[in-house]
Amino acid sequence: MTTVLIIGGGYGGIRALETLAAKADNRINIILIDQHTYHYLQTESYNLLVSKRSLEQTFVYLPSLVSSFGDHARFVCDEALSIENQTLVCRHSRFDFDYAVIATGSVTRFSQDFRAKGAYVLGVKSLRSTLHAKHYFEEELFERLEGCRHQKSFTIIVIGAGLSGVEVAAEMQEYFNRYSKEHALECGTIHIKLVAKHILNTQPADVVAAATARLNALGVEWVAHHVSSVEEQHVVLDNNDTIDFDFTIVTGGIAPSPFIDNLSYSKKPNGFLAVDPYLRLSPTLFAIGDAAAVCNPSGEAVAPTAQSAEAGGDIAANNILASIAKQPLQRANITLRGLAIALGGRYALVVTPYGFCIGGIAGWLIKQSIEKLYKIRLKRRAAQISVRQYQCHERDQ
Numbered sequence: 328m329t330t331v332l333i334i335g336g337g338y339g340g341i342r343a344l345e346t347l348a349a350k351a352d353n354r355i356n357i358i359l360i361d362q363h364t365y366h367y368l369q370t371e372s373y374n375l376l377v378s379k380r381s382l383e384q385t386f387v388y389l390p391s392l393v394s395s396f397g398d399h400a401r402f403v404c405d406e407a408l409s410i411e412n413q414t415l416v417c418r419h420s421r422f423d424f425d426y427a428v429i430a431t432g433s434v435t436r437f438s439q440d441f442r443a444k445g446a447y448v449l450g451v452k453s454l455r456s457t458l459h460a461k462h463y464f465e466e467e468l469f470e471r472l473e474g475c476r477h478q479k480s481f482t483i484i485v486i487g488a489g490l491s492g493v494e495v496a497a498e499m500q501e502y503f504n505r506y507s508k509e510h511a512l513e514c515g516t517i518h519i520k521l522v523a524k525h526i527l528n529t530q531p532a533d534v535v536a537a538a539t540a541r542l543n544a545l546g547v548e549w550v551a552h553h554v555s556s557v558e559e560q561h562v563v564l565d566n567n568d569t570i571d572f573d574f575t576i577v578t579g580g581i582a583p584s585p586f587i588d589n590l591s592y593s594k595k596p597n598g599f600l601a602v603d604p605y606l607r608l609s610p611t612l613f614a615i616g617d618a619a620a621v622c623n624p625s626g627e628a629v630a631p632t633a634q635s636a637e638a639g640g641d642i643a644a645n646n647i648l649a650s651i652a653k654q655p656l657q658r659a660n661i662t663l664r665g666l667a668i669a670l671g672g673r674y675a676l677v678v679t680p681y682g683f684c685i686g687g688i689a690g691w692l693i694k695q696s697i698e699k700l701y702k703i704r705l706k707r708r709a710a711q712i713s714v715r716q717y718q719c720h721e722r723d724q
């Protein structure tokens with residue numbers, strides 16, 4: 328029987344699993360490998376950060392989810408290290424495959440000048456670091472209640488003002504504003520400083536204007552500079568000014584994961600995998616989502632989003648089935664169907680594919696529905712089934 332490995336159980340990997348399982352009719356063995364036992368819903372990390380979502384609402388448990396696809400689907404918790412011909416080498420096991428899909432996502436790009444990384448300098452691309460940032464934030468909110476420290480000011484720097492930076496800054500500021508207003512707290516301020524040369528760089532001018540106005544209204548301070556380096560408790564800007572911080576969240580860009588660094592397949596200058604128009608690296612190996620540099624037929628780069636990862640998962644799965652059946656393959660033509668940007672509290676900006684935006688509470692309701700529909704579907708599946716035995720060698724990090 329044909330064996331297909333899916334390496335990475337994020338947005339792209341799960342969609343590949345769903346499509347393969349639905350169309351393969353138990354004719355193939357599917358093994359999904361992830362270094363963690365959970366699918367982290369990173370598009371909702373801004374909610375976890377300010378306790379609007381509980382921990383359990385921010386992940387889907389992979390052993391139960393994969394089991395729900397039947398006896399031909401199996402989950403293994405291990406860290407993929409390299410690929411040797413038709414064998415995936417993991418930290419604790421090896422798997423021979425007929426076809427494989429690389430869906431290992433990306434990591435936060437910490438430049439080499441970010442020397443303080445790890446202690447007070449965190450990303451939000453992993454569940455662990457988001458929880459870490461949430462604890463810092465809550466600890467400081469709690470300190471506002473303590474008599475002796477309540478007047479202390481606190482500065483959080485968010486580096487990068489793409490989708491995730493803007494969402495994180497707006498959500499934390501809105502939460503603090505509401506927290507102090509609801510309790511009429513007389514306390515020192517929490518300053519949220521968003522440091523980036525541009526806000527939502529790739530978006531049209533009206534979207535940037537609306538998002539900037541909302542950030543201003545909330546009280547987020549925009550510092551329009553690049554960060555040259557991050558030192559212990561302060562950042563240095565490109566004009567040599569410094570800003571002291573209590574903690575920093577880095578959202579300014581993504582980098583390939585160590586697994587992708589180890590692979591010797593063709594790559595773009597930014598280190599991501601250079602796939603062909605069918606999302607292949609070789610006739611039996613596919614790459615999707617953040618891990619791959621995907622272009623649509625007009626040569627335009629496709630933005631790394633959950634949406635494009637899911638579309639890639641679909642195409643890779645269809646192309647594996649077509650390869651097995653010796654049918655023509657489907658070219659990847661991935662276009663984004665809009666974007667929903669959370670801007671603090673019950674306010675979001677939905678950029679529709681029809682050229683107009685929906686803002687405020689209506690935008691927020693749309694964003695909520697998108698997030699809920701995705702999550703409820705997977706959680707329901709996972710809850711139906713008791714976990715069959717699975718191998719677990721979870722990465723210790």
Ligand SMILES: Cc1cc2nc3c(=O)[nH]c(=O)nc-3n(C[C@H](O)[C@H](O)[C@H](O)COP(=O)(O)OP(=O)(O)OC[C@H]3O[C@@H](n4cnc5c(N)ncnc54)[C@H](O)[C@@H]3O)c2cc1C
Pocket residue numbers: 334335336337338339340360361362363365366367369370371372373405406407408430431432433451452490491492494584586615616617618631632633634635636667668
């Ligand atoms: C704060 C924030 C907000 C965002 N908002 C949106 C949004 O509103 N809309 C949108 O479309 N996108 C959004 N994104 C982007 C989106 O989350 C990513 O583009 C998406 O997660 C990429 O999906 P993926 O499947 O490629 O990778 P991921 O979802 O990151 O999954 C990769 C998986 O691979 C596993 N893995 C990695 N390395 C290994 C290894 N060596 N061995 C085994 N397993 C491994 C990981 O554990 C993980 O489970 C947001 C991102 C952030 C950080």
